[in-house]
Amino acid sequence: MNFITVSGPPSSGKTAVIVKTIDAFKDRQLSVGVAKFDCLSTEDDKIYEKIGIPVQKGLSGTLCPDHYFISNVEEIVQWGIKSNLDILISESAGLCNRCSPYIKDILAICVVDNLSGINTPKKIGPMLKMADIVVITKGDIVSQAEREVFASRVQAVNPSATVMHINGLTGQGAFELSTLLYDEKQNHDTLINKELRFPMPAALCSYCLGETRIGESYQMGNVKKIKIKELEEKKKCSL
Amino acid sequence: MFSINELKSQKTTQLLETYPFVEDFLSNNNISLKGYENRTVGESLNDILDEETKEDLGIDTEILIQQLQKHIENMLAFLGAAETKVETLTILPGTDKSGNPEKFKELVISKNEIICIVGPTGSGKSRLLADIEWVANRDTPTHRKILINGKDADKKWRFASSEKLVAQLSQNMNFVMDLPVNEFIQLHAESRMVTNITETVDHIMDVANDLAGEKFQPDTAITSLSGGQSRALMIADTAILSKSPVVLIDEIENAGIDRKKALDILLSENKLVLMSTHDPTLALMGQKRIVIKNGGIHKVITTTEQEKNILGELETLDKRYHTLRTQLRQGDILL
Structure with missing residues (x-):
């Protein structure tokens, strides 16, 4: 197939x-x-x-x-x-x-x-x-x-x-x-052991497991934080 | 062209100098080589694309370099390719939906010629256009064959995205980008790798304004153009900037645009014009018309002298109609 x-x-x-x-x-x-x-x-x-x-x-x-x-x-x-x-x-x-x-x-x-x-x-x-x-x-x-x-x-x-x-x-x-x-020569009888072309988006944090509350203390696992640009620029100015 | 390894060991500065379009490719992949001026391409990309960045951007460094190599190859082919001049397009008969052979020997369409297509909705007009676009080679449901310049067509017409055989203009088409006219034309010109962008933009503006009943300014948003102005801009832009040698038109509204002039502009840019229309004025502007029935070409009619006289009458009526329209717009009493 x-x-x-x-x-x-x-x-x-x-x-x-x-x-x-x-x-x-x-x-x-x-x-x-x-x-x-x-x-x-x-x-x-x-x-x-x-x-x-x-x-x-x-x-x-x-x-x-x-x-x-x-x-x-x-x-x-x-x-x-x-x-x-x-x-x-x-x-x-x-x-x-x-x-x-x-x-x-x-x-x-x-x-x-x-x-x-x-x-x-x-x-x-x-x-x-x-x-x-x-x-x-x-x-x-x-x-x-x-x-x-x-x-x-x-x-x-x-x-x-x-x-x-x-x-x-x-x-x-x-x-x-x-x-x-359609390619007659292609015949797949299973996909087992085949691989994705590229890894899927990752997820494994507390929200994946049902957490609903907001705040850093509730965030565990694979968490990524936003980089706030303006703040960094202001710091440079005050230096 | 160089191998992947040669590409990796090139200095970034040198690469960008030789192939300025690489910058655009990288920016489309959200990568900037700023600060990597004296490093090699391989080093720079490895450095920029650390594990986290690769995951975030969804990029694999090796694949990116392969794609970059392919992009350079595509662009060189595109920039260097001598444009294939399409002088004629030949349709060889196939069959209609019931399998009956089509009733014509061969139909040759030359540049500077207008051919009209008539027939009810669902009769097979789309299929004919698709056959032309795909340069059918007895391998479509109609079994038609299309020749370019009298010969079997190059496969590039099927797959090269930069060189499509057919450009389309239809009444249902609208501009959807949120840009002023000049920036819009500029964007199109850039994607076509045109070198004299300012001149091209001015030229298209002039031609479009010449076609449109009401003039418009370069800083008008394309989405706020009137129906006639939009169509005028689309036709001027397709005639001048589109590389496709065949232009397919699906009706042109009879308001706010000089249709005769519009067709003349396309012909003056050496286009082959196919026009699907049931408007007698437009249909009679063609030298021939193809009648489609039950999925097949039923007849090919050459416009007769008598029909050309009818066209004369229609054009007089048209002129009168347009004069009244202009007077109405200007707030005059109709005379």
Whole structure:
């Protein structure tokens, strides 16, 4: 089975891109399934069910969605194999820009949209920088200039990625993406012992374990403090 | 081009002097080489990217250096590449949605030519454009083939992000950036690595103002331009700054912009113009029109002499309409 990870900021158009791409697979007699990971709630599984795509849904709830995803990825891969899928696509929202959901040797796609602003590529970490394919959506509603500037900024932070433009509404570009996804030679029967491309955001402090009170005496474990700039400058002046 | 090791042992100052665009790459990765002037690239990056910084930025030093090497390679290719002049685009027939062969032999579109596309929504206009954009090679659902300058197309048109075959302009497009017009054009020019930025900005301003019914200033916010002004700016900017040789237009509103002039500007910049429209004035400005039905090209019609006469009538009406509009705007009594 081919396994593909799709990630990207919330509401960037991941589901629309996946749906249109699967549509393009129809003629090729390939069975495709989706595992949707989200945080609190998602209705996207219904969108997939409605068009007859086998789907699993995982909600991370109180946990970091990235950590939840990687802790459960083997389970969904096994589900995909049992369901006789040719391609399994995982869809996970990058809820913080430090997300790092990609796995070595597994095709990684990042979906970003033109409306998110031209500084967005610079703000997203491994999720964008380490993707193999970057799909840019919502190009139908911004100007040609903005599309060109956005794409050049994406390529600047990830020079080795293939950058594609897809219209999630009409599906323009989705067929083209589909030609890059399926590789007959790729056959994953397990992900055990595979590695992440980059470590995930770290977390293990008292708040991870349910602490609610504010104050330094309640903060334990992996805690990071903000550097207050103004104060340092003032000190210099008084010297 | 140099190897990873050669890149690492370069002095930072030397690297930035040879490849000024590296600074932009690093700043996009939130890294500054200030204070590392006489050190090597490898040393500097290792020093800047201590364990904590690497984790915070989500950067791996080795991967960053690989990406830097790739970026330099991309940029050199981009700056050095002799622009491929697209003189003609040829569409070879495929099939419609039911698998019937399309009813034309071959369609050659030359630069300085306007071809219109007509057909109801859902008839397959998007697919035709996608075929052109992807330079289809019998490998899309329509099995069409696209030739550039009469030959099989270079694969670069599919994947090079700096060199896209098709630029698009549509009625639904808006500016979303919060910038004044001059800074906006400047940003676009910078991303295209244009050297004479001030002149380019002035030139685009002049052309856009010539197209727009109402003039606008360089310091106007792009989001507050009127519909006609936005379209005028988009067309001027696409004609002059976009590298894409084919421009695809999805209707142009009939208000606040001189449409004939707009098309002339695109043609004068050697663009091939494809226009999806059901507006008779626009459709008749084209030399040919493609009729799309059931996912396939059904007919290719050459604009007849009689139709050109109709265009004359429409243009007279259009002029009258625009004069009335201007009078209305100026607060005059309509005559």
